[in-house]
Amino acid sequence: MKGNGRIIEYALSTLARRKFKNFSVAAVFSVLIAVLSSILFLTHAYKTETLKLLDNSPAIILQNMSGGRHELIPTEYIKTLSGIAGVGQIAPRYWGYYYDSLTSANYTLMAVDEGMQDVKLIEGRMPQTDTECAVGRGVADLRQAGLKDDFFLITGAEQSVNLKIVGIFTANSAILTNDLVVMTKDGLVKFFNMPADRATDITIEVNNPAEVSMVARKIRHAFPNSRPILKSELIRTYDNIFNWRGGIVLTMFFGAIAAFMIFVWDKATGINAQERQEIGILKAIGWETSDVLTLKFWEGAVVAICSFFTGLILAYVHVFYFNAQFLAPVLKGWSVLFPRFEPMPYIDIYQIFVLFFLTVVPYVAAGVVPSWKAAISDPDVVMR
Amino acid sequence: MIFHTGVLALVVGSLIVLIMAFFSVALALKIIIGWDITKSTAKQLLLERQTYLVTTIMKYVMGFQILSLFLFVYTADDIHKLFVGAMCATGSLNANPIGWSVLFAKIVIFFLCAMWLAINRVDELAEDYPLVRFKYKYLIALAPVIALEAYWQLDYFLGLRANVITSCCSSLFSDEGATVASSLSSLPVGPSLYVFYAAGAVEIALLSALLMRRAGRNGAWLRYISGAWSFIFFVVSIASIISFVSIYYYETPVHHCPFDILQKQYMFIGYPLYGSLFGGVLFSMAAAVVEPFKKIDSIRTEIHNAQRRWTKISIVLIIMFIIIATWPIIFSNFRAYG
Numbered sequence: 001m002k003g004n005g006r007i008i009e010y011a012l013s014t015l016a017r018r019k020f021k022n023f024s025v026a027a028v029f030s031v032l033i034a035v036l037s038s039i040l041f042l043t044h045a046y047k048t049e050t051l052k053l054l055d056n057s058p059a060i061i062l063q064n065m066s067g068g069r070h071e072l073i074p075t076e077y078i079k080t081l082s083g084i085a086g087v088g089q090i091a092p093r094y095w096g097y098y099y100d101s102l103t104s105a106n107y108t109l110m111a112v113d114e115g116m117q118d119v120k121l122i123e124g125r126m127p128q129t130d131t132e133c134a135v136g137r138g139v140a141d142l143r144q145a146g147l148k149d150d151f152f153l154i155t156g157a158e159q160s161v162n163l164k165i166v167g168i169f170t171a172n173s174a175i176l177t178n179d180l181v182v183m184t185k186d187g188l189v190k191f192f193n194m195p196a197d198r199a200t201d202i203t204i205e206v207n208n209p210a211e212v213s214m215v216a217r218k219i220r221h222a223f224p225n226s227r228p229i230l231k232s233e234l235i236r237t238y239d240n241i242f243n244w245r246g247g248i249v250l251t252m253f254f255g256a257i258a259a260f261m262i263f264v265w266d267k268a269t270g271i272n273a274q275e276r277q278e279i280g281i282l283k284a285i286g287w288e289t290s291d292v293l294t295l296k297f298w299e300g301a302v303v304a305i306c307s308f309f310t311g312l313i314l315a316y317v318h319v320f321y322f323n324a325q326f327l328a329p330v331l332k333g334w335s336v337l338f339p340r341f342e343p344m345p346y347i348d349i350y351q352i353f354v355l356f357f358l359t360v361v362p363y364v365a366a367g368v369v370p371s372w373k374a375a376i377s378d379p380d381v382v383m384r
Numbered sequence: 385m386i387f388h389t390g391v392l393a394l395v396v397g398s399l400i401v402l403i404m405a406f407f408s409v410a411l412a413l414k415i416i417i418g419w420d421i422t423k424s425t426a427k428q429l430l431l432e433r434q435t436y437l438v439t440t441i442m443k444y445v446m447g448f449q450i451l452s453l454f455l456f457v458y459t460a461d462d463i464h465k466l467f468v469g470a471m472c473a474t475g476s477l478n479a480n481p482i483g484w485s486v487l488f489a490k491i492v493i494f495f496l497c498a499m500w501l502a503i504n505r506v507d508e509l510a511e512d513y514p515l516v517r518f519k520y521k522y523l524i525a526l527a528p529v530i531a532l533e534a535y536w537q538l539d540y541f542l543g544l545r546a547n548v549i550t551s552c553c554s555s556l557f558s559d560e561g562a563t564v565a566s567s568l569s570s571l572p573v574g575p576s577l578y579v580f581y582a583a584g585a586v587e588i589a590l591l592s593a594l595l596m597r598r599a600g601r602n603g604a605w606l607r608y609i610s611g612a613w614s615f616i617f618f619v620v621s622i623a624s625i626i627s628f629v630s631i632y633y634y635e636t637p638v639h640h641c642p643f644d645i646l647q648k649q650y651m652f653i654g655y656p657l658y659g660s661l662f663g664g665v666l667f668s669m670a671a672a673v674v675e676p677f678k679k680i681d682s683i684r685t686e687i688h689n690a691q692r693r694w695t696k697i698s699i700v701l702i703i704m705f706i707i708i709a710t711w712p713i714i715f716s717n718f719r720a721y722g
Binding site: 039040043232233235236239240243244246247248250251254257289290293297349350351353354355356357358361362364365368369372375376 | 386387388389390391392393394396397400403404433436437440441444448451452454455458459462463465466467468546547648
């Protein structure tokens with residue numbers, strides 16, 4: 001039995017001698033790893049970002065349902081709601097979607113509320129009169145408008161509403177505010193022609209987190225037509241959506257993994273006369289089959305480790321420096337006005353683990369039989 | 385079914401392990417039928433060479449099984465957010481109780497593979513491969529277990545239903561009462577503390593007695609007792625980790641999760657903890673498993689040497705395990721008793 005160190009040294013020298021063949025395997029492997037890890041990194045970045053945002057969302061969002069569809073909610077509900085024990089702050093929210101035919105994009109129109117004043121993400125200020133508005137960076141760029149410019153929206157009656165941009169949300173908050181147009185409550189109600197006693201939904205805080213589901217149950221009892229949406233449910237749902245998207249994209253690449261296994265098998269099987277002779281000589285000078293197998297193991301390990309790290313670095317650059325331009329549209333979802341989202345560089349050990357399992361295990365499995373075939377070659381046959 | 389990258393990796397990994405296992409079963413059958421060490425035909429030579437292939441494959445299978453054990457626990461931990469009431473891997477496993485069977489099966493397979501490799505090791509040390517038939521029969525018996533585990537794992541993941549918002553109403557209310565328990569019931573701290581240290585002391589005493597025993601003396605029974613006791617010690621240790629080691633590491637009297645200690649916030653202490661326990665028990669059991677083969681003349685000395693080596697490793701690992709388990713009890717600020 002040779003020392004492992006010597007065998008590794010020898011493995012490195014054999015790899016160097018067949019540069020092109022090994023390089024081609026490593027290159028293909030690196031690209032495969034880069035693609036798969038991009039998917040994992042990006043999914044994870046979206047997940048963390050979304051969950052972080054949801055952290056600030058209210059404990060319960062109450063929607064009104066009619067005919068199985070979401071409807072405007074009567075603001076008089078608030079009186080009953082505040083009577084429920086354990087309920088903290090209650091606030092009606094006014095918002096809606098607006099399709100802008102000029103720029104073919106959907107905007108989210110929202111009434112300014114108390115909580116928003118804390119958001120120090122704005123250049124300019126929040127709207128104070130009905131003719132003022134604050135817009136997200138994406139909206140401003142699309143309309144090529146800046147501070148103090150006019151901003152008009154067309155109401156259902158084909159009349160336009162002229163607003164003055166008094167604030168633009170900064171780019172750091174893009175994921176929250178990119179497609180946002182913030183108006184005053186009265187301006188928004190008038191624009192959407194909403195009845196005075198209705199809101200889009202109601203947010204409810206609960207003082208004790210352990211009581212949230214109890215409060216939700218009571219609300220549902222009081223208003224059987226309503227739908228309380230809990231923060232925990234939102235988190236679960238988003239988590240699942242991103243898992244699902246990442247999983248689907250990953251599944252599409254299983255074909256690529258299988259193709260790669262065949263490629264590895266093929267490359268490893270096709271050893272030429274020279275290699276065979278080399279193994280023959282090794283055995284003639286006293287190497288055993290198990291030593292040659294160890295040699296083959298190290299050759300594979302060197303290629304796998306190099307490719308693994310190259311792939312990881314490629315994916316890191318792709319996702320965190322180039323904002324995952326190849327993958328983002330698939331994972332992000334569908335919308336015209338995408339926020340310019342810069343994923344937070346973060347690598348989880350768990351992801352590396354999953355990646356290792358998805359790539360190195362198939363690679364090793366594909367190489368076992370060919371390397372054994374090479375290892376059993378007879379010295380006398382190959383040197384004849 | 386949950387389309388999660390970890391789940392997909394586990395399922396694909398199982399599939400590959402399964403293919404490798406059944407490939408080696410096919411080779412094993414061929415070897416069992418055709419093996420005759422006294423002949424020197426081309427066929428016998430090929431069979432001897434194929435044993436190398438089987439060994440290599442089994443080493444990989446075992447490596448993959450260890451990884452998949454950790455990946456499974458990790459994944460169960462990662463998907464706990466999808467279930468109402470689940471707070472860590474325990475909750476995810478409770479969400480579809482077959483998950484526990486998968487976990488146990490993975491641990492059992494890990495030990496079975498390790499025993500196979502131990503037998504294989506002593507067999508390779510002998511010139512005439514005396515254990516070939518036995519070890520390949522063992523392998524054929526092992527394959528269905530691996531298949532069962534793969535099936536359970538698939539069943540577990542297919543059976544998971546995430547509690548997400550549906551279009552009609554909040555899932556919370558359609559699912560009322562179906563939340564999962566998120567903690568394990570555990571043994572009382574005081575008595576389990578005594579049982580753990582008593583079991584550990586017996587384990588170390590048995591192993592030391594085996595080391596001190598002079599070569600050649602007949603004491604197979606001690607070896608078997610020590611092997612069996614290792615298993616008991618393993619069970620006691622896992623129960624103790626759940627019962628008191630965990631709460632000392634978490635510094636909270638109600639958190640008994642055996643998985644959270646693998647996480648970053650506990651400095652990954654779970655890895656050396658479980659690593660030393662699994663390793664220690666494994667080597668002690670391996671030393672017992674090869675005992676019956678001492679009957680065979682050609683490998684008696686090799687087995688004896690291997691046993692001594694494994695026993696030493698086992699003692700070191702088990703002492704390490706006990707130290708890691710005891711560390712927080714002495715040095716943490718947390719006290720389970722007033």
